[in-house]
Amino acid sequence: MNTEKKTDIAEYGEFGLIDHLSSKFENKHSTTIKGIGDDAAVIDAGDHYVLISSELLLEGIAFDLVYTPLQHLGYKAVTVAVSDIYAMNGTPTQLTLGIGISSRFAVEELDSLYEGIRLGCKHYGIDLVGGDTTSSVTGLSIAVTAVGRVDKDKICYRSGAKINDVICITGDLGGAYMGLRLLDREGRVLKNIADPKPSFEGYEYLLRRQLSPEVPMSLNQLLADAGVKPTSMIDLSDGLASDLLQVCRASGVGAKVFLDRLPIASETFKMAEELNTDPVIAVMNGGEDYEMMFTISLEDRDKVLGLGGIEQIGYIVAEDRGVNLTTPDGEMIAVTAPGFK
Ligand code: ADP
Ligand code: MG
Numbered sequence: 001m002n003t004e005k006k007t008d009i010a011e012y013g014e015f016g017l018i019d020h021l022s023s024k025f026e027n028k029h030s031t032t033i034k035g036i037g038d039d040a041a042v043i044d045a046g047d048h049y050v051l052i053s054s055e056l057l058l059e060g061i062a063f064d065l066v067y068t069p070l071q072h073l074g075y076k077a078v079t080v081a082v083s084d085i086y087a088m089n090g091t092p093t094q095l096t097l098g099i100g101i102s103s104r105f106a107v108e109e110l111d112s113l114y115e116g117i118r119l120g121c122k123h124y125g126i127d128l129v130g131g132d133t134t135s136s137v138t139g140l141s142i143a144v145t146a147v148g149r150v151d152k153d154k155i156c157y158r159s160g161a162k163i164n165d166v167i168c169i170t171g172d173l174g175g176a177y178m179g180l181r182l183l184d185r186e187g188r189v190l191k192n193i194a195d196p197k198p199s200f201e202g203y204e205y206l207l208r209r210q211l212s213p214e215v216p217m218s219l220n221q222l223l224a225d226a227g228v229k230p231t232s233m234i235d236l237s238d239g240l241a242s243d244l245l246q247v248c249r250a251s252g253v254g255a256k257v258f259l260d261r262l263p264i265a266s267e268t269f270k271m272a273e274e275l276n277t278d279p280v281i282a283v284m285n286g287g288e289d290y291e292m293m294f295t296i297s298l299e300d301r302d303k304v305l306g307l308g309g310i311e312q313i314g315y316i317v318a319e320d321r322g323v324n325l326t327t328p329d330g331e332m333i334a335v336t337a338p339g340f341k
Contacts, residue, residue, distance in 0.1 A: 015337070018036065022035075031043055034157065038157055038158050038250070039087040039235060040052055040088050045149070048152060049149065049152055051084075051088050051149065052145065052146070053081060053145065053146050053148075055077070055144050056141070056142070057076075058140075059138075060139055064183075066187050067186070068211065069112070069211070071116035072211040073142070074113040074115065074118075075117070075212050077116075077120070077142050078095060078116075078120025078121060078123075078144070079212075079213050080290065081144040081145065082095075082126065082146045083237065084237075085147075086217060086292065087234055088156055089150055089154050089156040089220050090148040090149060092124055092125075092126045092146050092148040093147055093148050093149055094146070094147040095121060095127070095129065095144065095146050096128075096130040096131045096144070096145045097130075097131040097145075098133070098141075098143035099131070099134075099142055099143075100135070100138075102135065126146070156229070156231075156233040157232060158234050158246055159252075161232040161247055162231055163317060165296060165298070165315060166295065166298060166312050166315050167295055167312065167316065168294050168295070168296060168310050169240075170291045171216060171289070172289075173236065173262060173263060173264065173283040174272075174282030174289070175205065175282075176210045177239075177286025178206050178209075178210075178268045178286070180210050181271065182206055182271060183210065203267055203270075206267050209289070213288065214290070215290050216291060219292055226303045227303070228303055228304055230295060231294075231296060233292060233293070234293050236291045237289075237290060239287040240283050241285055241336065242285075245323055245337050247293070247295070248319070253317065253318065255314055255317060255323045257325050257326065258313060259325055260327075261313045261314065262313055264283060
């Protein structure tokens with residue numbers, strides 16, 4: 001029997017695990033401009049960069065088919081993949097998509113999934129150019145890879161945030177998580193009822209945020225037209241806490257974020273109240289909002305905030321000041337990364 005002590009994945013956390021697994025790899029090609037560690041890999045293609053990003057969606061982890069319509073799931077799979085391309089200040093161009101399916105699925109159901117994928121590709125203006133299909137005994141799996149491009153002088157990494165830069169967010173946060181909580185609640189309540197009629201009235205916004213999120217795809221062009229290049233950018237897929245820590249870690253800086261500046265929709269507040277929970281937890285740790293967080297130099301602040309739909313949530317400070325959330329009465333709460341999800 002092998003008595004060697006095995007290490008629990010939880011000891012590393014998601015980011016520690018990726019660091020650990022990738023630490024022995026060295027890039028061999030001068031065309032590999034950025035490998036592991038940003039939203040997308042960056043590859044030199046001569047007069048521009050090619051961007052590549054992969055996402056894996058597993059049934060029971062990323063989605064629950066009890067309350068996720070397959071068409072929405074297809075659309076969402078496209079959104080989560082292209083989100084990382086936009087987060088590099090790029091434009092998505094192509095997509096490949098692998099699926100693992102069991103015989104439990106009828107062709108009509110796969111048609112629904114692919115109708116969602118088709119609509120997603122249409123919305124973001126990209127081509128489905130390949131993939132793979134295999135049988136699965138553990139439910140539905142979707143592996144999606146987005147390819148994109150960006151002009152070399154436009155690229156935005158997570159690592160460019162500088163002290164005194166302004167931290168900006170598009171849209172509002174926490175809605176996707178509250179939508180999930182709502183679906184979960186209705187699913188549980190209605191589990192043993194023959195003809196379930198879930199009550200989502202007044203919360204359609206939260207359902208949309210969870211089931212068919214959309215990337216703020218006009219942001220990059222808006223910023224470019226305003227003559228502003230973000231110093232760093234990341235898409236908000238894992239919750240503000242984790243994504244902010246990623247930017248701070250990559251940039252070697254700290255951050256001061258103000259709790260009363262966090263953009264939260266009224267439906268998110270209302271749902272949180274109903275569920276007796278704190279909407280700030282949904283913002284910090286909920287994830288799946290697919291909004292953008294970016295930093296800009298102080299001198300660009302007025303230009304950017306004047307564009308509308310963008311909020312300043314705080315600013316970048318020196319690394320030794322840490323990453324903190326400041327409450328309205330001045331209390332500072334250290335931002336910490338949640339464990340492996
Ligand atoms: P995002 O949330 O933007 O998708 P992640 O936090 O999932 O990014 O991943 C961070 C970085 O680690 C990315 O560069 C990604 O390509 C890379 N990565 C994630 N998982 C693996 C893996 N299993 N092997 C190699 N690289 C990985
Ligand atoms: Mg990302």
